[in-house]
Amino acid sequence: AQSVTQLDSQVPVFEEAPVELRCNYSSSVSVYLFWYVQYPNQGLQLLLKYLSGSTLVESINGFEAEFNKSQTSFHLRKPSVHISDTAEYFCAVSEVDTGRRALTFGSGTRLQVQP
């Protein structure tokens, strides 16, 4: 069965500093990988996804994530964060071609950007 581990429950960082949110997954088959963002009192929004091809994927607001198959990781990075990036971030995985069509989510990382 697939699983996702987000080791950091909270990441405090100062505005304009770089940040990395870590995500590791476990699966016996090929996977699709996702990052979702949740702003306070809202639902989750898709930030970026890896399906195939280039292992580096980018979002429209400056985040990027790199799929590393050997490390089974999909870490999320941003070179310079803004106050508005304060939110909770969830990594998620789904297995390819198993018939199971639901995502498994990690426990989330709360990013706190301080001025």
Add this chain to the structure above:
Amino acid sequence: NAGVTQTPKFQVLKTGQSMTLQCAQDMNHNSMYWYRQDPGMGLRLIYYSASEGTTDKGEVPNGYNVSRLNKREFSLRLESAAPSQTSVYFCASSERSSNYGYTFGSGTRLTVV
């Protein structure tokens, strides 16, 4: 641009009461899902419906039932609410398979006292 609509947004129940959480999507998506979100545990899948007329159990189905009423609507029922079901419930939908990514509703915050 409604997307996924959940009702109600907030609910307080007494132990043993029943209720139905409603979810509707207007994107012609085939698949729909119910998750619960608890602090430090992320989102856990309760039930999902890969297509109209089918439903499957997820990770934490005990104490819940679902109905895929039609392609648009997917409801979650608590027959006899327990304090352990205090949570935020999210409905989501996706096209044929989850690799397209989900669209989430804004959630229902349920408290069972």
